[in-house]
């Protein structure tokens with residue numbers, strides 16, 4: 001697939017690099033041409049402008065701060081936009097803007113899929129994304145079946161398992177859960193300790 005990447009920071013680097021390694025064609029279009037060229041050279045991608053990234057291919061990853069996503073994506077009618085942003089109020093672990101993904105969809109006209117926002121950037125840099133014998137689940141929220149298909153394929157291509165998490169309106173729950181987990185995690189809690197494995201026995205209840 002062809003993927004445009006908006007941003008040249010940690011998530012652009014980690015996911016863009018992972019997609020290149022999985023055989024996809026990636027174009028990095030950050031707001032700084034120099035940083036875009038530098039990241040592209042490092043991960044084996046092409047470099048261009050933000051507009052080039054939006055137009056590049058099958059999907060575009062918005063890897064910019066949540067409050068910059070609407071401006072960064074601009075007008076993108078019909079494009080598949082992967083929104084990995086978390087609208088976290090700095091240092092407070094609450095959501096700044098609950099409707100961030102919906103607002104991005106309304107402003108851009110794009111088919112927005114919320115995805116890849118749940119895990120820390122360093123997770124996407126790990127050599128393997130299989131944990132305890134299972135591929136990492138990646139929750140997706142979106143309204144367009146075709147866009148969801150594209151993002152599911154991208155998730156599978158890096159060895160993860162897409163998890164259908166409902167329409168885009170549920171993205172705010174996914175973001176809130178993420179922010180809640182980050183807050184616990186920053187306080188030293190292993191969030192996985194709170195969720196027992198789902199067994200057939202539990203499912204029967």
Ligand SMILES: NC(=O)c1ccc[n+]([C@@H]2O[C@H](COP(=O)([O-])OP(=O)(O)OC[C@H]3O[C@@H](n4cnc5c(N)ncnc54)[C@H](OP(=O)(O)O)[C@@H]3O)[C@@H](O)[C@H]2O)c1
Nearest residue numbers: 007008009010011063064065066068084085086117120121
């Ligand atoms: N870090 C994580 O663990 C993590 C995990 C999941 C989701 N996320 C989300 O992913 C997104 C990116 O995070 P990150 O860690 O990659 O951040 P980052 O390393 O700080 O990179 C942010 C990128 O956004 C660009 N940017 C900042 N303001 C902009 C604007 N007004 N217009 C256009 N571009 C702008 C920056 O460009 P310059 O270099 O020119 O400043 C930089 O390339 C955030 O929304 C974050 O919530 C992060």
